[in-house]
Amino acid sequence: MKSPERLRIVGAAVYDPLNGIQGDVRDICIEDGRIVAQVPLGTPTLNARGTIVMPGGVDIHSHVASSACNHARRLLPEEHTAEPVPAPELRDGEAPARSGTGGTLPSTFTTGYRYAGLGYTTVFDAAVAPLTARHSHEEFDDTPIVDGGFFVLLGNDEYLLRQIETGNPDRARDYAAWILGATGGYAIKVVNPGGIQAWKSGQRNLTEIDQPLGSSRVTPRAILETLTDAANSLRLPHPVHIHCNNLGVPGNARTTLQSMETLAGRRAHFTHLQFHCYGGGAGDGWSSAAQRVIEYLNANPLLSADVGQVMFGPATTISADAPIEYLLHANSGRKWTNIDVELETGCGIVPYSFQERAAVSALQWAVGLELFLLSADPWRLVLSTDHPNGGSFLSYPTLIQQLMDRDARAEQLKRVNAKLLAGSVLADGLSREYTLNEIAIVTRAGPARLLGLRHKGHLGVGADADLTFYSRERNIARMFARPRYVIKGGVLVVEEGQLRRAPAGRRLRVSPGHDTAVLRDLRRHFNAHATVAFENFPVRGLRDAPMEIG
Numbered sequence: 094m095k096s097p098e099r100l101r102i103v104g105a106a107v108y109d110p111l112n113g114i115q116g117d118v119r120d121i122c123i124e125d126g127r128i129v130a131q132v133p134l135g136t137p138t139l140n141a142r143g144t145i146v147m148p149g150g151v152d153i154h155s156h157v158a159s160s161a162c163n164h165a166r167r168l169l170p171e172e173h174t175a176e177p178v179p180a181p182e183l184r185d186g187e188a189p190a191r192s193g194t195g196g197t198l199p200s201t202f203t204t205g206y207r208y209a210g211l212g213y214t215t216v217f218d219a220a221v222a223p224l225t226a227r228h229s230h231e232e233f234d235d236t237p238i239v240d241g242g243f244f245v246l247l248g249n250d251e252y253l254l255r256q257i258e259t260g261n262p263d264r265a266r267d268y269a270a271w272i273l274g275a276t277g278g279y280a281i282k283v284v285n286p287g288g289i290q291a292w293k294s295g296q297r298n299l300t301e302i303d304q305p306l307g308s309s310r311v312t313p314r315a316i317l318e319t320l321t322d323a324a325n326s327l328r329l330p331h332p333v334h335i336h337c338n339n340l341g342v343p344g345n346a347r348t349t350l351q352s353m354e355t356l357a358g359r360r361a362h363f364t365h366l367q368f369h370c371y372g373g374g375a376g377d378g379w380s381s382a383a384q385r386v387i388e389y390l391n392a393n394p395l396l397s398a399d400v401g402q403v404m405f406g407p408a409t410t411i412s413a414d415a416p417i418e419y420l421l422h423a424n425s426g427r428k429w430t431n432i433d434v435e436l437e438t439g440c441g442i443v444p445y446s447f448q449e450r451a452a453v454s455a456l457q458w459a460v461g462l463e464l465f466l467l468s469a470d471p472w473r474l475v476l477s478t479d480h481p482n483g484g485s486f487l488s489y490p491t492l493i494q495q496l497m498d499r500d501a502r503a504e505q506l507k508r509v510n511a512k513l514l515a516g517s518v519l520a521d522g523l524s525r526e527y528t529l530n531e532i533a534i535v536t537r538a539g540p541a542r543l544l545g546l547r548h549k550g551h552l553g554v555g556a557d558a559d560l561t562f563y564s565r566e567r568n569i570a571r572m573f574a575r576p577r578y579v580i581k582g583g584v585l586v587v588e589e590g591q592l593r594r595a596p597a598g599r600r601l602r603v604s605p606g607h608d609t610a611v612l613r614d615l616r617r618h619f620n621a622h623a624t625v626a627f628e629n630f631p632v633r634g635l636r637d638a639p640m641e642i643g
């Protein structure tokens with residue numbers, strides 16, 4: 094029998110918010126990839142004096158492993174020529190490291206190396222069309238180190254819309270359960286409920302939450318309610334993950350608040366909230382409505398959100414929200430691609446750049462920070478840039494600096510176009526500075542809890558041994574950009590700031606039970622409308638077992 098892999102870590106100041114530990118120096122013991130209470134005398138020791146340690150970062154919303162990402166990579170050869178990334182020098186005996194390319198959509202291997210190099214050990218891709226799930230699994234297989242999973246796009250798909258049309262929420266729930274199991278997905282994602290299907294089929298995008306799709310009973314509100322109830326009655330670890338109607342449009346805070354009010358009292362997650370918090374509209378221009386929305390979120394404990402912060406610099410917008418991508422393409426004049434995914438959803442991609450001198454970019458940046466700085470509960474408003482939509486995940490350290498250091502924020506504010514910032518609470522001066530404990534919540538403990546990952550986001554006994562050690566530095570951005578050590582599943586992957594090992598990550602997925610009566614109906618639906626045979630649709634041969642639910 095193989096002897097257990099053990100390690101004792103001494104000297105690090107521990108930030109473990111879930112267990113109420115804020116900077117105490119204490120030993121951490123690891124055995125076979127998990128945190129344990131004690132290891133025997135003589136166990137190898139890692140001396141981490143002078144560092145602070147947090148659980149590995151957990152990214153609740155990113156775009157890293159999907160057919161859409163690959164389309165975006167194909168659209169952006171200029172990024173590949175601009176930033177070749179040589180293979181890292183791994184330790185002897187490791188599988189060969191791979192070179193790749195950088196930019197806003199790094200190649201798969203580079204994505205894994207860079208996330209781990211930043212201290213992130215778990216990443217979710219937030220938008221996968223069911224039909225392309227197999228591709229996502231293959232990309233994750235090629236993305237080393239990080240544990241990963243994805244959210245499955247529903248809410249613009251023919252079969253679900255038919256169940257709503259015919260008043261059959263139980264069938265809709267069984268279908269959602271089947272889709273999650275068949276695709277190896279983790280949660281239900283809804284993007285611009287109904288609007289993508291409307292736009293694809295020649296109707297205009299839906300802009301009101303009670304606007305019918307065609308002549309049907311299907312409305313954005315009905316889609317939101319159906320999918321929220323499906324996720325909750327299936328007891329999924331993560332509630333429905335909602336990208337509201339009217340993303341990026343002035344005046345859209347009204348739609349966002351209506352969507353939240355519809356679901357108040359039920360568990361639901363609103364993603365990249367920043368893109369949904371604008372006032373003005375109808376000839377009135379743009380303004381921030383962050384305060385109104387965050388006050389509503391603060392007061393409703395079952396609702397949660399991630400921010401989708403905009404960071405200045407290059408980005409690539411990549412979204413199932415094809416009508417919005419079309420608008421962005423038309424307004425920016427940048428190249429684009431659109432992909433309709435058969436019976437399921439859409440996808441648009443437009444390269445973009447958020448510029449300090451552009452008034453709307455500056456407003457978007459301010460709105461995101463207002464959400465962070467007015468949030469009453471870091472467990473329910475967590476960090477994201479909607480990589481690579483609001484900016485690359487590589488900008489997280491700069492964002493953390495802007496949250497922790499009001500001077501850094503003020504410096505940035507001085508450089509931006511302030512034309513639309515009249516009445517912005519950020520411009521009026523928000524003095525809050527996030528503590529290290531709050532950063533540990535919004536970057537790991539909070540996302541892990543919202544995702545229902547009981548073994549992640551904390552350092553208690555039984556947790557996955559995913560840990561990130563930062564050397565204390567005055568420059569917060571530098572400190573968070575280059576962890577001194579990173580441990581993933583008990584394996585020391587980063588040593589003295591250098592990536593040294595690249596084990597494969599695990600897949601996080603669910604397979605909820607359902608009434609099998611749905612299968613016969615689905616087979617009929619596939620036979621009549623799909624190009625893929627029903628038997629060929631489910632993804633097979635996944636290595637990791639589904640997570641237990643309940």
Ligand SMILES: [Zn+2]
Binds near residue numbers: 154155156219220365
């Ligand atoms: Zn997204």
